[in-house]
Amino acid sequence: MTVVAVAGFAPELDALAACNPARLGFLRAAWYGAGSPAGARTLVMRRGSAGAPIAAIPTVPLGPALTGARQVPGAYWPLRAVPLAADCDTLELAQALEHPAARMLGPAWRLGPARRDDPATALLADAARLAGWSVLARPAGTAFVIDCHAARAGGWPRPSTTRRLARIERRLARTGAVSWDIVRGSGWNDAVLAELGAIEAASWIATRTNGRAAKFMTPPQRARWRGVLADPVLAEMLCATILRLDGRAVAFCFDLDDGPVQYGIAGSYASDLARYEIGKLVNHRTLADAIADGQRVLDLGAGDSGYKRAMGAVAGYDLVDLMFVRHAAAARLMERVWGRPLAPGKDWAIEVPGHE
Structure with missing residues (x-):
């Protein structure tokens, strides 16, 4: 597994847009780069040093610079997604998210609103939890x-x-x-x-x-x-x-x-x-x-x-807003304002913060 942090929006995004399991062909570098946001970086994961890419996570800064938080950008609100290869699996994606290069994602990064039924997003959340990240979630509306x-x-x-x-x-x-x-x-x-x-x-x-x-x-x-x-x-x-x-x-x-x-x-x-x-x-x-x-x-x-x-x-489908948090203590502090953690086996059960 080769995992590298690339400045800007990597060309691997275009390759993955053509073959991602969610069939979202518009997830191209220019789509993420709308408005040329400053500080953009892409985490690129591939098998071997010259193999085909299996995932690419493009991010830009989110909120005050001191927090180091980041988010997945895009030209169209509200749909957000990360392109993965069709044969990408949970274990190798978890390995990539544990790699030192993944520190470019910062202490927390946002993906949302995203389709709650997107298989790539579900796989990404499962891999992140396996890699030790907490994944907080809140509902973000329904698409018609x-x-x-x-x-x-x-x-x-x-x-x-x-x-x-x-x-x-x-x-x-x-x-x-x-x-x-x-x-x-x-x-x-x-x-x-x-x-x-x-x-x-x-x-x-x-x-x-x-x-x-x-x-x-x-x-x-x-x-x-x-x-x-x-x-x-x-x-x-x-x-x-x-x-x-x-x-x-x-x-x-x-x-x-x-x-x-x-x-x-x-x-x-x-x-x-x-x-x-x-x-x-x-x-x-x-x-x-x-x-x-x-x-x-x-x-x-x-x-x-x-x-x-x-x-x-x-x-037609529900949208969910996800926050990936590296440290459990920070995730517990963020729960009240963002949402509760996704738990394995919960089938994406999203609860509104502060409500039972």
Whole structure:
């Protein structure tokens, strides 16, 4: 076993993204490096000195520098994961986490929110416990998903939905020329990112929040995604569905196509046209395209303000926020604010801190 700490986001991440058991192909170096966070390091584990990598854990600093804590970063919130090789096993991963090079992970490191049913995350937690780490856990919400196969088989959309959407679009068309753009791959450029940012600037995000939830509104936010899109593999996975009125971009959905799963990352619409239900138009156009393209699942992420269920989404899987703590005494101190330790044989039983 060779275990090394590498500055930055190691190229081994790209190799593992193509073969990890969770089938998360977007877990590439550019995905983790969104925004070029300072102090990034990757713990790389391989069999022998020149063998194929079996695991890579990318981390960046978390919280005050004095704590030395770290976290697994990523371009898309809330999903976080670590890529492992399909044949990586618990014992060799535990050996790697006991290696002196693993001290680069600091006294504690965070992975989350992560899928509670992710086999790679479960394997990582088991290996960490075997290596002497405590793994604290707290619930982090539920993701809502649409079964595209079932929707396709059921003849989605219903005739009533089709008629309603047609009425909405006809009403919008009375105010100007309606058109659609689909952007992916080589179609990405600074002008497109600026248009998405302009939609967010004209939306409720700008008027009712501090803007932190936006993805494209500010130059630093756009720069974050520009770095991700510099990877041609990720540029092809990422897609924007843009609704235009007289050439003006007024609503969008921003998604990630990863094999059979399409992840909804962001969406927004101009508030001055809210009465025309343009957000509903672009959401349903995205779902219709996912169904037509043969996607198996449209994953809309955590939480539901009502529109997800209205589109046919149901609770799909739970998310969990994990903290790996090197020393048992420190883990006991952190339990009250983070969560109780995962115990072997508990089948990922997550309890809310402070509640019995």
